Amino acid sequence: MTTEEDAIRQKLIPIEDYRAHLNADELVSGWLLVDQRMIDTFADATHDHQFIHVDPERAKAETPFGGTIAHGFLTLSLLSALAFDALPGVAGTRMGINYGFDKVRFLAPVKSGARVRGRFKLVGLTERAVSVQSAWEATIEIENAAKPALVAEWTTLAVIDPPE
Numbered sequence: 001m002t003t004e005e006d007a008i009r010q011k012l013i014p015i016e017d018y019r020a021h022l023n024a025d026e027l028v029s030g031w032l033l034v035d036q037r038m039i040d041t042f043a044d045a046t047h048d049h050q051f052i053h054v055d056p057e058r059a060k061a062e063t064p065f066g067g068t069i070a071h072g073f074l075t076l077s078l079l080s081a082l083a084f085d086a087l088p089g090v091a092g093t094r095m096g097i098n099y100g101f102d103k104v105r106f107l108a109p110v111k112s113g114a115r116v117r118g119r120f121k122l123v124g125l126t127e128r129a130v131s132v133q134s135a136w137e138a139t140i141e142i143e144n145a146a147k148p149a150l151v152a153e154w155t156t157l158a159v160i161d162p163p164e
Helices: 003-010 015-019 036-046 056-062 072-086
Strands: 032-034 093-106 114-128 131-142 150-160
Touching: 015 114, 032 036, 032 072, 036 072, 072 093, 072 114, 072 131, 072 150
Parallel strands: none
Antiparallel strands: 032 114, 093 150, 114 131, 131 150
């Protein structure tokens, strides 16, 4: 077993304990640095090289942001890493699936060099014989900022071992 597999297993909890998170307190991730290297790598992957993301000098001179900002879709994609840090999984999960979003709003730009973290509240839970569907209110906060980077309604699906 790899170290990553160990980490995943340690966060898996029985469905009874998972249910207790429904409409309970928010779960919060650690902080994650969004630096220019991350932004540039995302720009290369998505072929979105707009200057507001990849040209620090021009972005400083021509935008109200004072420098480059992360792509909105980069910020959205960080939900996976932030959730992995903050959220437990259901014991018996064979794989997790990003099921989609009902709503996403980008409220504030994430400047290069900023740190972000995720806040998650479980607001819906549907249990089936071989899956657990979770509905999350998800927020990505920017350290020392008045507004969050984004808010979203996110649905995930845990495919679980069938009951014996």
